[in-house]
Amino acid sequence: MKILAEISEKSLGLTGDCERLGSDYELRKSARVILLNKKGEMAVQYLSNYGFHKLPGGGVDAGETIEEALKREALEEVGCDCEIVREVGMTIEYRNKYQLLHISYCFVANMVGEVGQTKLEEGEIEEGQETLWMPPAIAFEKMKKDKPGKFEGHFILERETSFLDEYLKNNNSKQKHEQIQYIEFLSNDIERIKKFYSGCFGWEFTDYGKEYSAFSGEYVDGGFGVGEPVKGSVLTVLYSEDLETTKEKVKKAGGVITKETFSFPGGRRFEFEDIDGNKLAVWSDR
Structure with a gap:
């Protein structure tokens, strides 16, 4: 899978280093999804208590594949099943403040069936997490303008905009040569x-x-x-x-x-x- 970005405190302009070679990091893997409905809108998780948007997804549990984690997270956070279409790419985060190495894998998926009941974790409820639906280009613009109210939000937004930028570049059919516009x-x-x-x-x-x-x-x-x-x-x-x-x-x-x-x-x-x-x-x- 294509690496889209390597993110650290230094690359974000925060106080801190880039990756620390030779240091011990705790490894975390997660699955992220650009989840589309039949209108071509994507699901976006808005954290109202912290003022920023992110993609649905979360950590991969022990014994899960990336794809299994993605489908589970879509069901829990958005309330629907989904069918994976293709890969988008991956990002690597060096969160030196917590000695955390975070690798995220992103896919495009289509919603299957209707949206039902979500099953949010306690921390997600405390963040004021809610699902919004909007065109991918609008989601990208909102994330670029977001000002996160917590440290992790800077990493999250850089990660999500990397995924959406890659997706939009590969799906901008309006500007293809000699295609109906x-x-x-x-x-x-x-x-x-x-x-x-x-x-x-x-x-x-x-x-x-x-x-x-x-x-x-x-x-x-x-x-x-x-x-x-x-x-x-x-x-x-x-x-x-x-x-x-x-x-x-x-x-x-x-x-x-x-x-x-x-x-x-x-x-x-x-x-x-x-x-x-x-x-x-x-x-x-x-």
Whole structure:
């Protein structure tokens, strides 16, 4: 696993040394997770009594693998099961004040099922720990601005921002060469079409005057301008982790299924028209 950062009091600008060669350290290993829901938001633990944010995760117990510890911590701190997608990287902390060598391993994981009851430890409750959901880029900005109210917080924030920086660099699909970055639709009723897509997919909009409204997603942005919808133009294809549920949302919002679910070599998909007659498709590899 790639080492993303080596952190010490000295590297953080605190009073203290860098690593002490030849010294005895107590070893601690932990698992951290960038845990994503179906909206592409990530779970963030906010420590309200200390004023900073961190990733879900914690120490690896005796006999556990890193992956087992990650799933246990996600269930305890966030209240959900998860499926690990890939590695992000690792950090090494030399907390000389406590003679602690702390190695953290970070993974990306998708939430499985719904969020249930958490099982926080007494110390986590005393910290005022609560789960917030937000886009990864927003979480990164919040952590960079945080001013931790305890010594360990400086190490935690440097560690977490190292993980998120690596994740965001590898997931910034908006700037990839010759990839779709923005899509535009025409609509003769902006408010009506906003309501449709909010109901189907939870899209959030920003209005720019009365004749244009933009939406932003993790992988592609777009907007709706005032005009007569053009049928039969370029087909816009969306991805879904749960094709059947998405299909029901489209129908409930007033969309018309124009081609029922069918299989193709890469997965399954269906096609529909929105309430203005724009033609779209939704596919899934599941």
